[in-house]
Amino acid sequence: MPAVLLTGATGYIASHTWLALQEAGFDVIGVDSLVNSSARVLPRLQQLSGRDPVFVEGDVRDAVTLDRCFDVGQARFGGISAVVHFAALKAVGESTEKPLDYFENNIGGLLSVCQAMKRHGVHDLVFSSSATVYGKPESLPITEDAPLRATNPYGQTKLIGEELLRELERCDPRWHIACLRYFNPVGAHPSGLIGEDPRGVPNNLMPYVAQVAVGKRAHLNVFGNDYDTPDGTGVRDYIHVCDLAEGHVAALRYLAEQQRSLTVNLGTGRGYSVLELARAYGDAAGREIPLVFAPRRPGDVDACYADPRAALETMGWRATRGLPDMCADSWRWQSLNPLGFEG
Numbered sequence: 001m002p003a004v005l006l007t008g009a010t011g012y013i014a015s016h017t018w019l020a021l022q023e024a025g026f027d028v029i030g031v032d033s034l035v036n037s038s039a040r041v042l043p044r045l046q047q048l049s050g051r052d053p054v055f056v057e058g059d060v061r062d063a064v065t066l067d068r069c070f071d072v073g074q075a076r077f078g079g080i081s082a083v084v085h086f087a088a089l090k091a092v093g094e095s096t097e098k099p100l101d102y103f104e105n106n107i108g109g110l111l112s113v114c115q116a117m118k119r120h121g122v123h124d125l126v127f128s129s130s131a132t133v134y135g136k137p138e139s140l141p142i143t144e145d146a147p148l149r150a151t152n153p154y155g156q157t158k159l160i161g162e163e164l165l166r167e168l169e170r171c172d173p174r175w176h177i178a179c180l181r182y183f184n185p186v187g188a189h190p191s192g193l194i195g196e197d198p199r200g201v202p203n204n205l206m207p208y209v210a211q212v213a214v215g216k217r218a219h220l221n222v223f224g225n226d227y228d229t230p231d232g233t234g235v236r237d238y239i240h241v242c243d244l245a246e247g248h249v250a251a252l253r254y255l256a257e258q259q260r261s262l263t264v265n266l267g268t269g270r271g272y273s274v275l276e277l278a279r280a281y282g283d284a285a286g287r288e289i290p291l292v293f294a295p296r297r298p299g300d301v302d303a304c305y306a307d308p309r310a311a312l313e314t315m316g317w318r319a320t321r322g323l324p325d326m327c328a329d330s331w332r333w334q335s336l337n338p339l340g341f342e343g
């Protein structure tokens, strides 16, 4: 059976998707420049799947690298049938400091991947989009037809990426594209062998809480407690990374079987506040998370959670894992690997 090419393959979400795809019977080829991940994830994938990962190191903006991926796919698996494009820079704050780097990497990378797919006659693409395309939501839960707006250069790259892809499929109906708008991916594989391994100070809540729990950081700064939410702290739709990974399997099946494009939210539909998440994490880790209330973080919204019904109705996918699983699995990964993959 032809294989699926994952770009950004050694990253957080892609490494979990790699396993989910293999479990579902797909062969996988990965490509990554390692700009924000470690090749040390590869032996862990080997350990979990019992198969040697097929991996090409390189930048997706480089046509030669991508042609090599398609050649390896041909030699090893008789071809590549679809691409899941994860590779991107994703730090919102950094994107405001280096907007051109984000435009070049995220939009340039997407165009380069599409050009390579065209050269090799492959037209099924899954694109990692984000709930960031909704900006400050006007109503909750958020449905896919809500107004779209970018509030930072990173978000702009996702919005432009989606728009370019919709134009591409309008002009050339051979393309079938799934834009998956992830809400807040958290947690880790239940084995504790792979998980999120941020470089430097984590930008996102759960990895920060995990580092507090393991003793790497003294306390959690709670950014704002005067939001229009039940306890005053920000509310988000946290989704277990393994549920998210299975969403990609569902999307690839949808593209192959239905031969049409789709854009769906991948969330649980349930929001949790910062305080609820910190408490649940403390329960999972068996220790309290010390909190310090701090000013709001610029650009943050009060609450953001998905209406996840479209993903269920179109591709039969829904999230099944709850907040206790997300915290327990994150804690297993964090406590077994306090220094991440490089430890």
Ligand code: NAD
Residues within 6 Å of the ligand: 007, 008, 009, 010, 011, 012, 013, 014, 031, 032, 033, 034, 035, 036, 037, 038, 058, 059, 060, 061, 085, 086, 087, 088, 089, 090, 105, 109, 128, 129, 130, 131, 182, 183, 184, 185
């Ligand atoms: P990640 O940083 O762990 O993974 C991205 C991977 O892409 C990294 O391994 C990085 O080395 C690689 N990469 C970046 N630019 C590259 C390039 N030009 N060529 C080759 N490899 C390159 O991030 P993640 O959290 O796994 O995110 C995966 C995708 O999901 C990204 O597109 C991100 O924007 C999107 N997303 C993430 C979140 C989140 O909160 N984690 C939410 C919504 C959307």
Ligand code: WQD
Residues within 6 Å of the ligand: 090, 092, 129, 130, 131, 132, 183, 184, 185, 203, 204, 205, 206, 208, 220, 221, 222, 223, 224, 233, 234, 235, 236, 274, 297, 300
């Ligand atoms: C969640 C809540 C913070 C850290 C970001 C990107 C978004 C998407 C997912 C890629 C908020 C609060 C956080 C901390 C805190 N990424 N918080 N202390 O902001 O919903 O989304 O990641 O597409 O584009 O913007 O997630 O995890 O950063 O924050 O109190 O140390 O936790 O204020 O209410 P966010 P987050």
